[in-house]
Amino acid sequence: MTAAPEDDALGQQLPSVAVTPPGPKSRAIAARIANVECPSFEARREARTAASGSDQAPIVYARGRGSNVTDVDGNRYIDLTAGFGALAFGYNDPEISSAVFAQDYALSMALGDVYAAECKAPLLEALASLYPEEGARVLLGSSGADAVTAALKTAVLATGKSGVIAFKGSYHGLSHGPLAACGLSSKFREPFVQQLNQNVQFLDYPDGELSVATASLRAALRAGDVGAVLIEPVLGRGGCIALTDGYLAAARTLCDEGGALLIADEVWTGMGRSGQVLASLVATDGLPDVICLGKALGGGWPISAMIGRGAVMDAWAAHGGSTIHTSTHAGHPAGTVAALTVLRRILRDDWASKNRQLGDRFLAALTREVGADSGTVSGCGLMIGVRVRGGAVRALAVSRKLLNDGYIVLTGGASGDVLTFTPAFNIDASLLEAAASAVGHAIRTP
Numbered sequence: 001m002t003a004a005p006e007d008d009a010l011g012q013q014l015p016s017v018a019v020t021p022p023g024p025k026s027r028a029i030a031a032r033i034a035n036v037e038c039p040s041f042e043a044r045r046e047a048r049t050a051a052s053g054s055d056q057a058p059i060v061y062a063r064g065r066g067s068n069v070t071d072v073d074g075n076r077y078i079d080l081t082a083g084f085g086a087l088a089f090g091y092n093d094p095e096i097s098s099a100v101f102a103q104d105y106a107l108s109m110a111l112g113d114v115y116a117a118e119c120k121a122p123l124l125e126a127l128a129s130l131y132p133e134e135g136a137r138v139l140l141g142s143s144g145a146d147a148v149t150a151a152l153k154t155a156v157l158a159t160g161k162s163g164v165i166a167f168k169g170s171y172h173g174l175s176h177g178p179l180a181a182c183g184l185s186s187k188f189r190e191p192f193v194q195q196l197n198q199n200v201q202f203l204d205y206p207d208g209e210l211s212v213a214t215a216s217l218r219a220a221l222r223a224g225d226v227g228a229v230l231i232e233p234v235l236g237r238g239g240c241i242a243l244t245d246g247y248l249a250a251a252r253t254l255c256d257e258g259g260a261l262l263i264a265d266e267v268w269t270g271m272g273r274s275g276q277v278l279a280s281l282v283a284t285d286g287l288p289d290v291i292c293l294g295k296a297l298g299g300g301w302p303i304s305a306m307i308g309r310g311a312v313m314d315a316w317a318a319h320g321g322s323t324i325h326t327s328t329h330a331g332h333p334a335g336t337v338a339a340l341t342v343l344r345r346i347l348r349d350d351w352a353s354k355n356r357q358l359g360d361r362f363l364a365a366l367t368r369e370v371g372a373d374s375g376t377v378s379g380c381g382l383m384i385g386v387r388v389r390g391g392a393v394r395a396l397a398v399s400r401k402l403l404n405d406g407y408i409v410l411t412g413g414a415s416g417d418v419l420t421f422t423p424a425f426n427i428d429a430s431l432l433e434a435a436a437s438a439v440g441h442a443i444r445t446p
């Protein structure tokens with residue numbers, strides 16, 4: 001591997017691509033992985049290569065610093081995904097790393113819900129205090145899907161009703177509970193449909209006329225035995241689309257009337273990414289019963305949380321003293337101190353406002369560079385999408401061109417035609433300017 005230059009210690013460098021990606025070392029390691037890994041991922045790459053006509057063979061990461069990744073062939077990229085949005089402060093953030101390594105040295109594992117690690121107390125207190133009412137309770141997990149699973153279980157316990165209202169284009173993770181409510185693509189659900197909750201209604205994501213959206217929610221709540229309305233306050237993987245103003249407040253009223261919990265899935269939006277600490281708390285009259293967090297919460301360490309209104313969470317205590325929901329790594333000490341560090345820092349330094357300002361600049365730069373003929377830019381804070389004219393195949397080709405230029409970008413959206421950007425919160429503004437110009441160039445290149 002080519003050594004990364006010394007001066008990239010802060011990880012805020014422009015790309016440097018010497019070998020067309022993927023280089024020979026990436027190809028060799030990827031082939032070893034493909035030989036033994038579940039074949040689903042390679043099958044997806046082959047299908048994408050065939051559909052887009054552009055090679056979708058992967059690079060292999062060797063090193064990450066700040067917003068830079070260096071691959072095994074020595075190419076340096078700007079990571080505009082921040083590890084699926086998890087790396088709130090980029091790779092190897094000194095504050096998070098030192099807290100985690102000190103914790104690991106002191107205590108590498110505790111006994112979760114039986115004998116907790118000391119650091120669990122301040123994290124639970126900090127998470128509970130994010131909820132604007134007294135008495136909120138928290139359940140920790142390891143992934144976003146864990147948090148949504150716990151939220152759906154909370155709804156059944158608190159309402160006695162198993163039905164769920166979810167939204168087209170939404171994504172909540174792929175373990176069985178969330179999968180049943182995954183509106184992004186029916187393909188995710190189809191092979192497993194017999195194992196899933198059958199009582200899920202999918203509504204259009206409410207990004208249009210408020211009265212139409214609320215009428216549809218009212219009708220759906222009347223139609224079934226609904227215990228939960230599960231919504232992303234800004235559609236993330238579905239293409240960075242904001243909710244219609246006033247919808248959460250209307251949904252709050254309708255959920256109260258219908259006896260259902262309002263669950264905000266903030267796994268993507270949360271911890272400041274949307275430009276608010278929590279996107280669902282902006283309209284306080286639309287306060288959700290349950291909020292799910294993951295991704296950025298751990299700053300790259302696998303931890304998630306579900307925060308519930310006290311009155312709703314009481315339902316968990318009414319089960320004869322059996323622990324009906326826990327897991328080995330829930331409350332894992334390293335993830336716990338990572339989350340505590342991220343959360344304190346976001347509040348201390350007001351990263352939500354910084355993300356809003358930086359995101360506004362990036363959105364304006366993308367709008368200018370892409371141009372209305374080539375795509376449409378949407379989103380808020382540091383979750384921004386560019387819907388590429390020409391559809392999914394074109395979006396894949398553009399993302400590949402960007403990779404070749406040294407920019408790591410994912411495609412999203414219900415039909416795969418959106419380039420999605422979820423950079424680290426502390427990415428240098430100059431890198432986003434360079435990225436916007438690279439996106440503009442790639443999207444206009446035939």
Ligand SMILES: Cc1ncc(COP(=O)(O)O)c(C=O)c1O
Binds near residue numbers: 146236267
């Ligand atoms: C809104 C939302 N909820 C839940 C999840 C699932 O999180 P995880 O992949 O950590 O299980 C995701 C992942 O992208 C997400 O975007």
